[in-house]
Amino acid sequence: MEAEERGQGEAIARNLYEMSALKVPVLSIVIGEGGSGGALALAVADEVWMMENAVYSVLSPEGFASILWKDSKRASEAAGGVMRLTAADLKELKVIEEIICEPEVYREDTMVPVLCELEEKMEHFLEQYGNLSEKQLTDRRYDRFRRM
Numbered sequence: 210m211e212a213e214e215r216g217q218g219e220a221i222a223r224n225l226y227e228m229s230a231l232k233v234p235v236l237s238i239v240i241g242e243g244g245s246g247g248a249l250a251l252a253v254a255d256e257v258w259m260m261e262n263a264v265y266s267v268l269s270p271e272g273f274a275s276i277l278w279k280d281s282k283r284a285s286e287a288a289g290g291v292m293r294l295t296a297a298d299l300k301e302l303k304v305i306e307e308i309i310c311e312p313e314v315y316r317e318d319t320m321v322p323v324l325c326e327l328e329e330k331m332e333h334f335l336e337q338y339g340n341l342s343e344k345q346l347t348d349r350r351y352d353r354f355r356r357m
Contacts, residue, residue, distance in 0.1 A: 221246040228253035229350060234338035236331065238309070239263045239296075255338055255350055258307035258330070259296040265305070266294040 228235060228250070237254040243265040251257060251265070259265055266273075270288035271281040277291075288294065296308045309327060312319035338346065 217246060221249060224250045225253050230347060232343035232346060234335060234341075234346065235350070236334055238327075239265045239305075244269060252304075252354075253350070255346065255353070256306040256334060257304070258309060259299065259305050260309050261296045261311050263296060264288075264294045265296075265299060266292055268292075270294075 235254040237251040237257045239251060239257065239259040241260075241263055243251050243263070245267060248265055248267045257265075268276075270284035270292060273287040273292055274283040275281040277287070293299065293302060296305065299305045300308055307330060309323065309330070311323060341349070
């Protein structure tokens with residue numbers, strides 16, 4: 210109720226509308242937890258990538274359990290497999306295009322390979338999408354949602 214009073218729904222709808230019409234390549238990278246309306250906003254891209262330990266869903270596990278089983282206490286059951294919100298699950302479902310591997314422990318020295326991989330993948334993304342016309346970009350983005 211509070212979110213609606215603050216106009217959150219309209220803001221999300223406006224964001225989706227504006228991002229879908231962008232005439233430049235759009236890449237979203239989920240680095241932690243992408244959820245709710247934010248997940249929708251991230252999805253309006255040419256590609257969506259995730260860090261391997263990130264989660265991405267349009268609904269919280271509590272909300273999902275409340276709707277499906279009328280019991281928010283079953284949130285861990287929902288998150289544990291029913292919702293399929295991990296990077297591996299979403300790659301299998303073709304919701305995301307790339308998974309970025311992560312080290313067991315982040316430190317300055319273990320972060321460098323992750324950043325190098327991201328840089329290489331982003332360069333490839335820009336090579337792939339940078340030469341497309343504005344119409345090709347918007348048509349491909351539209352088609353991406355048609356197949357989901």
